Amino acid sequence: MSNFISRLKNKLHPIPPFPAAYIWRPDHKGEEYTTVLARLHTILAPATYFEIGSRSGGSLALASCASIAIDPQFSLIPAFHNNKPVCHLYAMTSDDFFAAHSPTAIFGRPIDFAFLDGLHLAEFLLRDFINTEPHCKPDSVIALHDCFPTDEVMARRDEDDRSRPDKPGQAEWWTGDVWLAAEALKKYRPDLTIIALDAPPTGLVLVTGLNPASTVLKDKYDEIIASFDTSPNPRDRFRAFDASLPMTATSSLVTAEDLNRLR
Numbered sequence: 001m002s003n004f005i006s007r008l009k010n011k012l013h014p015i016p017p018f019p020a021a022y023i024w025r026p027d028h029k030g031e032e033y034t035t036v037l038a039r040l041h042t043i044l045a046p047a048t049y050f051e052i053g054s055r056s057g058g059s060l061a062l063a064s065c066a067s068i069a070i071d072p073q074f075s076l077i078p079a080f081h082n083n084k085p086v087c088h089l090y091a092m093t094s095d096d097f098f099a100a101h102s103p104t105a106i107f108g109r110p111i112d113f114a115f116l117d118g119l120h121l122a123e124f125l126l127r128d129f130i131n132t133e134p135h136c137k138p139d140s141v142i143a144l145h146d147c148f149p150t151d152e153v154m155a156r157r158d159e160d161d162r163s164r165p166d167k168p169g170q171a172e173w174w175t176g177d178v179w180l181a182a183e184a185l186k187k188y189r190p191d192l193t194i195i196a197l198d199a200p201p202t203g204l205v206l207v208t209g210l211n212p213a214s215t216v217l218k219d220k221y222d223e224i225i226a227s228f229d230t231s232p233n234p235r236d237r238f239r240a241f242d243a244s245l246p247m248t249a250t251s252s253l254v255t256a257e258d259l260n261r262l263r
């Protein structure tokens with residue numbers, strides 16, 4: 001019955017096909033990002049987990065070690081706790097957190113594993129990376145979400161801009177332009193190891209080989225932000241970035257040896 005009604009609705013008000021010009025890359029074919037994050041918790045066995053952007057706690061629930069989570073608008077599910085020995089929740093923006101707090105001081109040791117999934121604007125992710133790296137060790141892993149959008153509509157800067165149609169079934173997907181922060185890491189920090197994973201819906205990037213003492217991104221911050229203007233052709237610029245990072249299948253990151261091979 002409901003199929004019949006939706007077919008009838010489509011007949012009366014046909015959904016126009018999604019414009020090919022908006023498509024940036026093929027859909028990701030690997031395992032979903034939370035499956036990959038769960039596996040990374042097993043592989044890395046972190047003593048400390050740091051997360052920016054938690055919302056309901058879906059990704060936070062994957063950590064069972066001492067954790068810090070930051071979000072101005074938590075709506076946590078009870079499962080977020082997952083037997084963590086301690087979990088520090090900061091209901092504020094990441095900029096406000098770093099202005100007043102130090103992850104190293106809170107944990108009493110560096111961050112082993114971080115997931116940056118806060119505000120989906122390139123300058124925010126860049127700052128989150130700049131502020132997180134000094135609290136890591138060289139072999140810590142910082143995961144970045146949403147850096148491989150599959151179309152231009154989900155990659156819009158203004159989340160409230162609904163002037164273009166969403167790809168059917170993807171109305172809730174909004175990556176913003178955080179891919180530009182990953183592009184900046186690649187360009188300005190050739191010393192980093194950057195691993196791109198084909199995790200749906202919008203890719204997962206792992207950054208390791210960190211240098212907690214590096215000031216390159218901070219020193220070049222204004223220049224980098226100025227370079228975030230993608231007009232007139234964001235698609236071609238994204239495709240050049242996409243082509244610059246080989247996409248690793250999530251199925252080839254299963255064990256600690258796999259991660260060591262990719263590092």
Ligand SMILES: C[S@@+](CC[C@H](N)C(=O)[O-])C[C@H]1O[C@@H](n2cnc3c(N)ncnc32)[C@H](O)[C@@H]1O
Pocket residue numbers: 052053054055056057058059060070071072073074092093094095117118119124
């Ligand atoms: C995509 S959701 C996080 C989803 C979560 N990591 C998961 O995978 O289950 C992004 C979150 O970032 C939060 N956020 C927005 N602006 C932020 C900021 N400036 N600093 C930190 N978090 C922010 C939002 O409130 C939202 O809950």
